[in-house]
Amino acid sequence: MANTLVMSEIEPEIRAEWIPAFESNPDETKDKLYVNVAFPYPSGAMHVGHGRTYIIPDVVARFWRMQGKQVLFPMAFHVTGAPVLGIAKRIANKDEKTLKLYGELYRVPKETIANFTDPITIVNYFADEYERVMKQLGLSIDWRRRFTTIIPQYSKFIEWQYTHIYGQGKVQKGEYPVRYCPACDQPVGDHDLLEGESAEIMHFVFVMYQFGEYQIPCATLRPETIFGVTNLWANPETTYVKAEVDGQKWIISSEAAEKLRMQKHTVVELSTLHGTELIDKTAKNPYTGADVPILPASFVDPDMGSGLVMSVPAHAPFDYIALRDLQEKGKYTDIKAIPLVTVPNYGTIPAQDIVEKNKIPNQEDPRMDDLTQELYTAEFSKGKLNDNCGIHAGKSVRQAREDVTREFTDERGSIIFHEMSQKRVICRCGGRVYVKILDDQWFLNYGDQAWKAQVHEQLPKVELVPAEVRAEFERTIDWLKEWPCSRRVGLGTHVPWDPKWLFEPLSDSTVYMAYYTISYKISKIPAEKLIPAVFDYIFLGIGDPTNMPVDEATLHELRSEFLYWYPYDYRFSAKDLISNHLTFQLFHHKAIFPDNLQPKGMVVFGMGLLNGMKMSSSKGNVFLLEDAANEFGADTVRMFLVGSAEPWQDFDWRNELVLSVKKQIERMWQIVLDSSDASGTTPIDAWLVSRMQQRIAATTKCLCAFQTRQALQEAYNGVVSDLAWYRRRLPEGSSGGAVQKEIMSEWIRLMAPVIPYTAEKLWKETGHEGLVSFAAWPVADESKINKSVEISESLIQRTVEDIQSILKLVQIEASNVTLFIAPQWKRHLFSIVAGAEDKRNVIKTVMADESLRAKGKEATDASLQTVKLIHSLSPELVSAIADGVDEEAIFKAASAFIEKECRLSVEIVSAEESTHPKAKSALPFKPALVIE
RNA sequence: GCGAGGGUAGCCAAGCCAGGCCAACGGCGCCAGACUUAAGAUCUGGUCUUCAGUAGUUCAUGGGUUCGAAUCCCUUCCCUCGCACCA
Known part of the structure; x- marks a missing residue:
């Protein structure tokens, strides 16, 4: 072997x-x-x-x-x-x-x-x-x-x-804005990006201003601010184009023209137009009909939106400062900010308020982006539209934005324009990424309400481990919408009805x-x-x-x-x-x-x-x-991964911890082999067998619930610690009884799912036929559970621990320990307290008993101590003790063991028969101890 | 920002759903002892403070419910995962 x-x-x-x-x-x-x-x-x-x-x-x-x-x-x-x-x-x-x-x-x-x-x-x-x-x-x-x-x-x-799926109409063609690399000619996912992974696709509304026979689209995320527009901004250093977009005449930057083409618009460029040609002209606000001047602004980026911007100085810090700068030079002094949103904690003109409070000197101030964000968020979440907003007056900003957007796109010729939130979004090929609308794309319609309803109905019938994830599944079912299910490139199966896709x-x-x-x-x-x-x-x-x-x-x-x-x-x-x-x-x-x-x-x-x-x-x-x-060996890796955390928890691999798992497996190996020639019987065998039944039951229960870590604790640490106590309790010179063979056979099987190699080898080494992988899982045998022997061992264990902790504390040369066993009346009291519904008023219950009342203060003291003791014991143990435990017999049988463990001679005395002051503190299951 | 899940002693991590079996499982680390020529490994004990086995103060934070809370309710702070053309 x-x-x-x-x-x-x-x-x-x-x-x-x-x-x-x-x-x-x-x-x-x-x-x-x-x-x-x-x-x-x-x-x-x-x-x-x-x-x-x-x-x-x-x-x-x-x-x-x-x-x-x-x-x-x-x-x-x-x-x-x-x-x-x-x-x-x-x-x-x-x-x-x-x-x-x-x-x-x-x-x-x-x-x-x-x-x-x-x-x-x-x-x-x-x-x-x-x-x-x-x-x-x-x-x-x-x-x-x-x-x-x-x-x-x-x-x-x-x-x-x-x-x-297709036959059920769940796969449909659709349009969808995607991040797209023109150089690769395909959509790009996060992992295809060299730079700009955090960029999102933003959805602007193009608000159309009339400019002669042309329209000037201004891209905005806040279309409801149309009521506060005082002017437009154009960049005097940019060359704009006059173009026919979907049959309409527009003025836009050439960058915007190119982006519009990618977003499924037909764009025919007619002629160019220098920015200066727009400055100081007026355009008509489509909503209010007011004429608004076009002012020069170098901050307007032709590579953002349409290259033309509507200005709302009352609510946009950038607009406010730009206008202030011009007015400080004595220009356009007749323009006044028009507030349209009231928001708590800000003045009538929120943009002015926030800029002045923060003492922003100019547009280049790095805090500008944060301030803008702060104000936008405040207005979005808490703002209400003022009376100057026509039919939208009184609405929340959130609501008004939704309504105005719908009104613009449905009735006023606005389009939604998609733009990356950052310009530097770079494909792995090195090219810039744009937003493109794919129109030929196939989608799985997870947004289908009937389909969703079916899945919602199914989910409760699915067992989920751990249970906490159910909410996330529910959320996901609701949240899913069209999923683009086809790609142009890659490995895979061609779409049967449209084979250019995979x-x-x-x-x-x-x-x-x-x-x-x-x-x-x-x-x-x-x-x-x-x-x-x-x-x-x-x-x-x-x-x-x-x-x-x-x-x-x-x-x-x-x-x-x-x-x-x-x-x-x-x-x-x-x-x-x-x-x-x-x-x-x-x-x-x-x-x-x-x-x-x-x-x-x-x-x-x-x-x-x-x-x-x-x-x-x-x-x-x-x-x-x-x-x-x-x-480390396959079994070590397995046992570590199983034991480090329950499956649904995060786990942490650390080599130094793995090494100790390896030792644990080796220890089991050694213990099993050492037990292989055990024979005869010992008084403690029944205890070991009884404990093993409970380890088997617990391990099985945990594995049924996928609690692999807990199962391993029972199957490994539990069994090891039981075996340790068993060995401690063996009579001098004994190496244990033949019962260990049965225990080892069960132990090997309990561990087999986790450390199958070791278990398989041990199974053979211990003389079993066939593979342990297919051996019958151990079944806990109720008839082998022996409560009374477990209770005795528990009493002995607790007492030995108590003696040793006292020895540790007092540091005296002790030679003898006396165990004072609680008197009968305290046992009686214990069962009264244990049976009492309400442990708070237990004294009353106790005093109702004639014989105990006769004890007076002694009884009340004992009651309080007993309550405390009961709280520290398992309910199972409490009821066993209440039913009566023969402590004297247990200690007599174990006195040799206690003497060996504590290196003290043991004397067992009934507390009633002693006058030692300590003897009074004896309680059931907790003998008073005197060490001297 | 939105959705989901978490924060427990030096570290990792149980307990929380079903409040009193909790100073709080287990492991690592650390300390002491045994064994050993020594080291390692192994074993034993200790590891919040105090102490004849008692008691005190702890379970992110601040409140609340209760005779009693790590556990239930609310505040705040922090962390992880997901938020879509994709493994």
């Missing part, structure tokens, strides 16, 4: 046995359990953060497998999408950062990286690596079912899915859990035979199986396997996917599958930290999972 545990030696042989054993087929004699995880996008190596995402489901899968369920735990790789295209391109361009990441951090061999100019090579390489590392970690996955999302059979499956990754990964159930069989069927009708039969039972490209027997087989496994029981994923993927898949399941095949449960994980910092490949703050497994 091996004496030391060397993980790397035991792992390969066990792994070889496992891989075929975890191939899971339908077994009608057993209940099934289907768990799955959000499949990975294999564009890089796995770090320890990923590890937990797969290890927790594995622990759960292993637990249920031992509970006798037929468990399915499949895995596949999501290679749809664009990121690897970018990676391949950057590698082809010898981008240093990328080469460093893949060469140094992920340690891909040089000759392999050379082939990474092909995106498919990258995902295949890492998919293989994922599989290798997952196997190394002992994940009980059925690897036959592995696939990637770009194999032809899967594409056929996606086509089938969207045949239904489904984007979040849209081709919503019902693939169904595909797992048949993936290993369907991959043998040529894709061209997999027409939608075939999937209709397999998944929905619709159609005539005798008249299909796939033969009937095969169809029956696929259908029945699908029905065996589906619906899935639990899906595991990190919490950041609630707001998209996890909710999407509820929508799609609802749209396609009948009620009895809807998802049954989801378990949402917290995030991973490394040494207290967020893990991030790009920042290099990662610890590769494979390195961890090699350095």
